[in-house]
Amino acid sequence: MSLLVVGSVAIDNVETPDARRDDLLGGSATHFSYAASFFTRVRLVGVVGEDFPRTHIDLLSQRGIDTSGLQVVSGGRTFRWTGRYQPNMNDRETLDVQLNVFGQFDPVLSDDYRLAKYVFLANGVPSVQMKVLDQVPGCRLAVADTMELWIEQTRDDVMELFQRIDGLVINDSEAKLLTGTTNLALAGHLVRAMGPKFVVIKKGEHGAMFFSEHEMYVLPAYPTSRVVDPTGAGDSFAGGMMGYLTEQDNFDPKTLKTAMAYGILVASFNVEGFGLERMQKISRDDIEARLAEYRQMLSF
Helix, strand or coil, X not given: CEEEEECCCEEEEEECCCCEEEEEEEXXXXXXXXXXXXXXXXXXEEEEECCCCHHHHHHHHHCCCEEEEXXXXXXXXXXXXXXXXXXXXXXXXXXXXXXXXXXXXXXXXXXXXXXXXXXXXXXXXXXXXXXXXXXXXXXCEEEEECCHHHHHHCHHHHHHHHCCCCEEEEXXXXXXXXXXXXXXXXXXXXXXXCCCCEEEEECHHHCEEEECCXXXXXXXXXXXXXXXXXXXXXXXXXXXXXXXHHHHCCCCHHHHHXXXXXXHHHHHHHCCCCCCCCHHHCCHHHHHXXXXXXXXXXXX
């Protein structure tokens, strides 16, 4: 079983209170793919420019990620993002965004990719996300992410997308913007009423909340004491969650809760280094060891 992800592949420049790193491999689909690759085979669909280093593609391929769906635009420039984190490492300021080739991203899936049963629509234009759904009619589980920009500028498309997906993964500020309430428990139920069968609200260092028709619960974040770079943590969370669901070929309530835990733990590794540096040093065994610790923390 394989997992299809469609979204951004980028080059990031990240500044924290302690350091700055330039030309990091980033993007929502990148972080998602790497996290999911610990659990299942991943097929990545994205677009980059001719300036995109071949070493980055090799890094993904070495994790078993299928990059045949990564389009390289001749003469084009890759999507670039520059951001600065505040001392609390939760709040960040976007200093520069250059969409470049990602601004004209119009994914066309291969015949093989169209057979995907598990699909994640990483952050992107809602109309493009829906074009992807049109190309995977046999999909068993379709989950999407979105962001404040699309909620504010293309709300009608966002609402249409919600009617077509099984699950939604968003952060707390997006949930508040969608619903107009600061009460996250209420916001989760209201967002689910907009269409998705289940909604996951990410709360950064405070974990994540899950909402479905029959249950609501909160899982805390893993208390790592070494936060180096939070970039891509939310995408890594989604990758860990979707990777486990695909591996199990199941998304019943019990499996979903376990998948949430795996997502939280993979994200906890992601924040311990710049870009994918920390993720390159861990194995599935490391994730399982942290899961055992996490289970012990939650046992009372």
